[in-house]
Amino acid sequence: MLTLAQLNAADRAGFVALLDGTYELSPWVAELAFARRPAAGFASLAALAQALVLSVREAGRETQLRLIRAHPELAGKAMVSQSLTAESTHEQGRAGLADCTPEEFAHIQRLNADYNAKFGWPFILAVRGPRGSGLARAEIIAAFERRLAGHPDFEFAEALRNIHRIARLRLNDKFGFTPTLGQRVWDWAEALAAHSDPGYKDRGELTVTYLTAAHRAVAAQLRAWMQECGFDEVGIDAVGNVVGVYHGSQALAPRLLTGSHYDTVRNGGRYDGRLGILVPMALVAELHAAGRRLPFGIEVVAFAEEEGQRFPTSFLASSALVGGFDAAWLDQLDAEGISLREAMRAAGLPATLEAIAALRRDPARYLAFVEVHIEQGPVLDALDLPLGVVTSINGSLRYRGEVIGRASHAGTTPMDARRDAACAVAELMLFVEKRAAAVPDVVGTVGMLEVPAGSVNVVPGRCRFSLDLRATTDTARDALATDVRAELARICRVRGLAFQTELIASAAAAPSAPAWQARWEAAVAALGLPLHRLPSGAGHDAMKLHEALPQAMLFVRGGNAGISHNPLETVTADDADLCVAALRQLVEGLAA
Numbered sequence: 001m002l003t004l005a006q007l008n009a010a011d012r013a014g015f016v017a018l019l020d021g022t023y024e025l026s027p028w029v030a031e032l033a034f035a036r037r038p039a040a041g042f043a044s045l046a047a048l049a050q051a052l053v054l055s056v057r058e059a060g061r062e063t064q065l066r067l068i069r070a071h072p073e074l075a076g077k078a079m080v081s082q083s084l085t086a087e088s089t090h091e092q093g094r095a096g097l098a099d100c101t102p103e104e105f106a107h108i109q110r111l112n113a114d115y116n117a118k119f120g121w122p123f124i125l126a127v128r129g130p131r132g133s134g135l136a137r138a139e140i141i142a143a144f145e146r147r148l149a150g151h152p153d154f155e156f157a158e159a160l161r162n163i164h165r166i167a168r169l170r171l172n173d174k175f176g177f178t179p180t181l182g183q184r185v186w187d188w189a190e191a192l193a194a195h196s197d198p199g200y201k202d203r204g205e206l207t208v209t210y211l212t213a214a215h216r217a218v219a220a221q222l223r224a225w226m227q228e229c230g231f232d233e234v235g236i237d238a239v240g241n242v243v244g245v246y247h248g249s250q251a252l253a254p255r256l257l258t259g260s261h262y263d264t265v266r267n268g269g270r271y272d273g274r275l276g277i278l279v280p281m282a283l284v285a286e287l288h289a290a291g292r293r294l295p296f297g298i299e300v301v302a303f304a305e306e307e308g309q310r311f312p313t314s315f316l317a318s319s320a321l322v323g324g325f326d327a328a329w330l331d332q333l334d335a336e337g338i339s340l341r342e343a344m345r346a347a348g349l350p351a352t353l354e355a356i357a358a359l360r361r362d363p364a365r366y367l368a369f370v371e372v373h374i375e376q377g378p379v380l381d382a383l384d385l386p387l388g389v390v391t392s393i394n395g396s397l398r399y400r401g402e403v404i405g406r407a408s409h410a411g412t413t414p415m416d417a418r419r420d421a422a423c424a425v426a427e428l429m430l431f432v433e434k435r436a437a438a439v440p441d442v443v444g445t446v447g448m449l450e451v452p453a454g455s456v457n458v459v460p461g462r463c464r465f466s467l468d469l470r471a472t473t474d475t476a477r478d479a480l481a482t483d484v485r486a487e488l489a490r491i492c493r494v495r496g497l498a499f500q501t502e503l504i505a506s507a508a509a510a511p512s513a514p515a516w517q518a519r520w521e522a523a524v525a526a527l528g529l530p531l532h533r534l535p536s537g538a539g540h541d542a543m544k545l546h547e548a549l550p551q552a553m554l555f556v557r558g559g560n561a562g563i564s565h566n567p568l569e570t571v572t573a574d575d576a577d578l579c580v581a582a583l584r585q586l587v588e589g590l591a592a
Helices: 003-008 011-018 028-034 045-057 062-068 086-094 102-119 137-148 152-174 179-194 212-231 273-290 316-321 326-330 340-346 354-355 379-383 421-437 473-497 514-526 541-545 571-592
Strands: 233-236 242-246 256-263 297-303 366-374 388-391 396-405 443-447 462-471 498-507 533-536 553-557
Touching: 003 011, 003 045, 011 028, 028 045, 028 212, 045 152, 062 462, 086 152, 102 137, 102 152, 102 256, 102 388, 137 541, 179 212, 179 273, 212 233, 212 273, 212 297, 233 354, 233 462, 242 379, 256 273, 273 297, 273 571, 297 316, 297 379, 316 354, 316 541, 326 533, 366 514, 366 541, 366 571, 379 388, 388 514, 388 571, 396 421, 396 473, 421 443, 421 462, 421 473, 443 473, 473 498, 514 553, 514 571, 533 553
Parallel strands: 256 297, 256 366, 366 553, 388 533
Antiparallel strands: 233 242, 242 297, 388 553, 396 462, 396 498, 443 462
């Protein structure tokens, strides 16, 4: 097997020869990566992979297109004639493409022809998949059909991303590397996905809402795994959090708190929240297997509720740890009229304020809260970066609004005599887009629009809408809200309309603690990876822990353009392995 020491010692010709076959019939990628080799050599396989990625990124579109076209079609003529490269033969065979039924083969051939006709290059897919063990033929065909509907610019970038994934798997083979801990995290996530609420499970969809049978099954599985990993204390607390404690070298040593949530949105993904539980579990398992104790303890909390899907309260579970559980929440009802109190009791929880209040953590006993999370966005994936360090979790304001005009006949009302409520909201939407785009790390969305009793031949007299305004600081968030509301007033004044808005949710921004953000940055750098800082536009449990403890987050890229809250949400075992490695680096630095 090849070693980094051999590669780092090789001259240019030797370097290129050793990496032969990594990028399909394209030795120029290795040639450019050689120029990026640090004086001390590549620090890790991930660092080498990143140098290869950057070489392709900076090569220019025409050169990238030649790289894409160097790849063979899936189950195409080259496979039939047995003229594929050894690497492609192995990959397509491992995915079972050589064993297609006549119907499958014919379907793939049609897809190949349609894809080439539309885009001008072959469909590229890393058929060994996110774990490296191979996609099923049905998964390959489904991906083919989905991406055939894509935009050419997206497909070009997605083809390159899949080429980089193929190259990473080929590097693993060359170096005899298996991302064992990442595969363990990936396998855990897959196993948890077997539990889903009734109705959704029947359709193959992942939905786990607070205190359902599926939710309790996930909790029981996490508890069992924590015990297997070697945690010293494992239990389920009064709100359903699964808590594992791995003691430090001394019984009263302070603890590093970490974790994330295990509930999901409806028809969600496998990694949102759960990755931040499974990564520290894998690290504790590694420490326990080595018989190692740190100068501090590690407490992993699998938060029972973050998404607000069953009851109209988000961050219920993490709120309990900072003394923010509202007594009124116990009387909230779900869609079936079951109160939170009743649901807790049915799940065997005490459902008393006394028991919940006892969950509040004493900040003096903890060093900080750190969280690993899938990015839930396209930034890291578009940059071909596996990890990113979070600078702040956006503060947000949400409004429900309505513009009131006058409904009138669409044919008989002149354009200058209309009081069109929907046009006013459309004008507001464009302002929100322009105003938010003018300031870094500020976003604004009108996500819901409704014309009550609307008709094709009636000028809209009313238009209901939502506003979601977010920014990395409360100052920027509030300035956006002020400008948007002022513009709404101006639009309605000019158009002769009335309006009303209601603030329905508010969350303060949660900037990362500088010292702890720096620890994540040092961890990423120690792996030889480029450092990228980015804000989190989504909310996380870290927002609540921010009220009591220093907090900082690490993001891992999501595949499929970073889509989340969606069945297409995915991470690779290699990236999950890097998450564990980064967390290990953080705790090692803290222990030094």
